[in-house]
Amino acid sequence: MTTFPTSKRTIIDYTSIDPFFNFKLGKVCHLTARPPLEEHIHPEAIELSYFTKGEQVYTIEDISYTINSGEMFITLPNEYHSSGSHPKDKSHFYYLIISTQLLQNLLFSKEESQQLLKSLLTISKRVFKVSPRLTELFESLLECGQDPKPFHKTRIRNLLSELLMTVIEDEKSQLPPTENPMEEVLTYIKTHIYDELPLTHLAHMAHLSEGRFKTNFRLYTGLPPREYILRQKIKCAKRLLKEESLSITQISYQLGFSSSQYFSTVFKRFTTLSPIDYRNQHLHNL
Structure with missing residues (x-):
């Protein structure tokens, strides 16, 4: 039987290019839900996670944060974080793990480097909307790491600086969702x-x-309208499985699925568990 990968990833450690570049950059595509992310820390390093598709729940010190498409999530140095009991969602995202030591020396002015580090450490929101331009910056930075060209070290430094400054500016210029x-x-x-x-x-x-609605919806959420609706149905199903005594068949038809079998297939794709296993796991944890 032919098997297909359930996850694709590209990870570059830029210290292999120059020890000065003490950061890692990753691009990850989870084609289906995967087991939860275990608790871990990044010593003396900040992590930025930028989602271009899907949704993910991360936990820091028992506080859960939901990150949607088009949003950034920040983890500060030495903070234990994980996805808790939540699986790694079907998603596309980039992550950047950068040492505070590099941040103190990244810009051409020591004073501005210190301001850059301070701005990242004092970001008031853990999760915030960012410009779609971040995708281009992440991709350009990955390209520089994979295919060195003339002046590539200068390009890496400039791209990384622009990426971080864009994140800071986006966080400060948030518009109310309404x-x-x-x-x-x-x-x-x-x-x-x-x-x-x-x-x-x-x-x-x-x-x-x-046609324009589909385009604008995807730009705003990172998902086609139908997939977004499907994800909301799965969220609702999870609540019903935990809180109600409805049967799997009742829940599936209540949410508009054509059959309980199709509902179970979709549910497992997004949670790694069948509806009955999800319900039993929750009852076991009560």
């Missing part, structure tokens, strides 16, 4: 998850053609 019309659509989906959700109706709510 100022984006797509938020109304997302709220409607969550509050009408048991109803039919035709894209024509959602597009009308956003005052867009269906």
Whole structure:
């Protein structure tokens, strides 16, 4: 039987290019949900995780944070973090682990380097929206690490500096979510998850053609509308499995799945567990 990989990843340790570049950069694509991330730390290093598709829950000191597509998550030096009981979600993301020592010397001015480090250490939000331009910067930085060209060390330093400054600027310029019309659509989906959700109706709510709506929705959430709705159904199913005495079949039909078998297949794809195993695990942990 032919087997296919469930995860693809590229990881570069830039100290192999120059000991000065004490940072690692990774690009990860989980094609299905995977077992939870175990608790770990990064000694004297900051980690930035940027999701371009999917959703992930991370835990720091028993506090859970949900990261959605288009959002950044920051972990400070020496902080224990994991995904708790949550699986690694079906997702695409980049992560950057950078030493505080490098940050103190990255920019051409010592004073500005210190300000860069301070700005990262004092970011007020653990999770925040960032510009889509981050994708281009991460990809360019990966390319420099994989395919050295003339002046590649200068390029790496400049790209890394620009990436970090963009993160800081994006965190400081956050707009309230209600100022984006797509938020109304997302709220409607969550509050009408048991109803039919035709894209024509959602597009009308956003005052867009269906084609433009699909494009804008994906830009805002990182997901096609149908996959976003499917993920919300799975979230709702998890709550029902934990809190209600409904059967698997009842839950599947209540959420609009064509059969309990299809519901079980989709549920396992996003959680690594079948609905019955998820319910039993929760009951066991009570």
